[in-house]
Amino acid sequence: MGRLLAGLLVTCLALTLGACATRSGEWGDEEYTIASGGSTGVYFAYGTAVADAVSSARTVDLVAEQTAGSVDNLLRVSAGEALLGFAQGDAAADAVAGTGAFAEPQDVTAVARLYDxxxxxxxxxxxxxxxxxxxxxxxxxxxxxxxxxxxxxxxxxxxxxxxxxxxxxxxxxxxxxxxxxxxxxxxxxxxxxxxxxxxxxxxxxxxxxxxxxxxxxxxxxxxxxxxxxxxxxxxxxxxxxxxxxxxxxxxxNYLVTAGSTPAGVVRDVLATLFDARTALAQQVPAAALLDRRSAIFTGPVPLHPGAQEYYRDLRG
CATH class of the missing domain: 3.40.190.10 (Periplasmic binding protein-like II)
Structure with a gap:
């Protein structure tokens, strides 16, 4: 029954977003991943829901991948092994500074502040x-x-x-x-x-x-x-x-990506996140906490240029 309901939710997302959503020309044809933590945590549930929503709305192949957590996710994103990742704000700050668990600064930028x-x-x-x-x-x-x-x-x-x-x-x-x-x-x-x-x-x-x-x-x-x-x-x-x-x-908690990720890809991800927020929250309650006003507060981790463009357009 749980799988059936999840499938219906994904179908609803596709029907809701698919008619009006397009993808930028900056996506490739390969499979993309979201570094999403262990299978029993919120990261993986959220990552799975986001991957399904973006894949349906933008006609791309995005999947959630199990990982060890924030430090692992940041390393994968910086190395280009994952398009997106979830990370605690403290670990992300260490990654940018090249301190703590990170021997050198990592190529990591923020897409959005998601929830605490x-x-x-x-x-x-x-x-x-x-x-x-x-x-x-x-x-x-x-x-x-x-x-x-x-x-x-x-x-x-x-x-x-x-x-x-x-x-x-x-x-x-x-x-x-x-x-x-x-x-x-x-x-x-x-x-x-x-x-x-x-x-x-x-x-x-x-x-x-x-x-x-x-x-x-x-x-x-x-x-x-x-x-x-x-x-x-x-x-x-x-x-x-x-x-x-x-x-x-x-x-x-932040959604992060590499600084080298194309701006159009980041804008597409953010547009889907906000458009599908209500449907995502039916699967992952934490998704309801995504807020346009607080999403930009990711310091000391810089916002990706594509994210800056998306939030600037919202204000405009």
């Missing part, structure tokens, strides 16, 4: 862990290698005075973390994603889970040390069955 992601430190409901300091000596995934999750986990633990080396970290992606938690193989895991993250929501339907609080002073310290990409936030009560809101941090 939330740090979620997940433990079982009956766990003795109630604070980040309690994680010492525990088996906790701090995110897959080359993921934005791993970047934030290290920074927050440091700000909280917790030695990451004291944690047994199997470096699992979200899907593997959820499976390991369900089997009792790990004590918890870090994740950064939209609310609700589908895989965690599924886990919460079969197991009692909690989120550990992230204190505002830690958020302030991380901002002072790095790119000021973070803000204090709350995971609302009711999310994953939580009885009360939990303090955490949020970081903006």
């Amino acid at each position: 992601e939330y740090l979620q430190v997940v433990v079982r409901g009956d766990s003795p862990v109630h604070d980040l300091a309690d994680l010492a000596g525990m088996t906790v995934s701090l995110g897959a290698e080359n993921s934005g999750v791993n970047v934030i986990a290290g920074r927050v633990l440091d700000a909280a005075g917790v030695d990451a080396a004291s944690i047994r970290d199997p470096q699992l992606d979200l899907g593997a973390s959820i499976a390991a938690m369900a089997e009792g193989e790990i004590d918890g895991f870090f994740w950064v994603g939209g609310l609700p993250t589908p895989g965690i929501a599924q886990l919460a339907r079969t197991a009692d889970v909690r989120l550990l609080p992230i204190e505002q002073e830690w958020v302030n310290e991380v901002n002072d040390r790095y790119s000021h990409a973070y803000r204090p936030a709350d995971v609302p009560a009711g999310t994953y069955g939580l009885a009360a809101a939990v303090t955490t941090l949020a970081v903006p």
Whole structure:
């Protein structure tokens, strides 16, 4: 039934957009990819929906590809291995500056600011862990290698005075973390994603889970040390069955592309994103958060020239 509904939504997108949408002459005939994270996260769901919408509206071959996450996505985009990618704002800032996980500046520009992601430190409901300091000596995934999750986990633990080396970290992606938690193989895991993250929501339907609080002073310290990409936030009560809101941090999420991507391609992608926003949100709730007024605020990551043209035309 789920596949049938998804197919109907894609058909509706094609009917809605296909009659009036054309593509610029700057697309080629090859298959393009969106670097989209693990299969149980918001990135992959969003990437799949966007790929279907753009492919239908512009008569191109665009597909979502599973990856390790933000750092991996940025490297693929910069190397020309992916046309588009999703990335946390902090990781994208590091990529542009050539710091952190990046040995040198990457060829990365922003297409749009999409929505905010939330740090979620997940433990079982009956766990003795109630604070980040309690994680010492525990088996906790701090995110897959080359993921934005791993970047934030290290920074927050440091700000909280917790030695990451004291944690047994199997470096699992979200899907593997959820499976390991369900089997009792790990004590918890870090994740950064939209609310609700589908895989965690599924886990919460079969197991009692909690989120550990992230204190505002830690958020302030991380901002002072790095790119000021973070803000204090709350995971609302009711999310994953939580009885009360939990303090955490949020970081903006960008759709990125290489600076060398043709301007017409970027304009086509943006036009489809905004035209299909309502239909996309039926598949991925985070798509409803795309807003023309905030989409341009991607600093310190520069907007791609094609994106600048698109937003300028909207104002004109």
